[in-house]
Amino acid sequence: MKSVTDTGMIDYDIEIDDEPCPSCGHGYTHRRPCDHCEDGFVNHFEEDPMWYDDKDVPCEECRGYGCFWWCPKCGYDMIRKRKPAGAGK
Numbered sequence: 001m002k003s004v005t006d007t008g009m010i011d012y013d014i015e016i017d018d019e020p021c022p023s024c025g026h027g028y029t030h031r032r033p034c035d036h037c038e039d040g041f042v043n044h045f046e047e048d049p050m051w052y053d054d055k056d057v058p059c060e061e062c063r064g065y066g067c068f069w070w071c072p073k074c075g076y077d078m079i080r081k082r083k084p085a086g087a088g089k
Contacts, residue, residue, distance in 0.1 A: 019078070021071035029078055031069040034059055040066035 013032045020027055036042065037059035044052035058064030069078040076083050 017069065021074060021076050021078075023076035023083060024071060024074040026071050026073040028072075029069060030072050031067055031078075033067050034062035034065070036061040037066060040064040 015031045017029045017031050019029050021029055034040070040059055040062060041056040041064065042059050043054065043056050045054040059066070062068060065079050067079075070076060071078070074083060
């Protein structure tokens with residue numbers, strides 16, 4: 001997940017959360033809503049009723065959480081409670 005400082009661009013959907021990072025102790029974390037769902041679930045029936053049942057399924061992008069929440073310093077995933085693959089110890 002890229003943060004504002006990683007890209008040099010401003011993402012207006014990113015909210016700053018007062019929760020400190022449990023991994024590195026950074027004073028705040030970033031959070032943004034998922035672009036592919038509203039509450040963590042999607043209904044593909046609306047896209048193509050011929051191939052999908054009319055039921056809500058967890059979003060593949062956010063895995064059903066509805067948002068992304070991470071540390072901008074070390075990349076720690078606040079929802080899954082882990083650092084991204086390839087991040088240092």
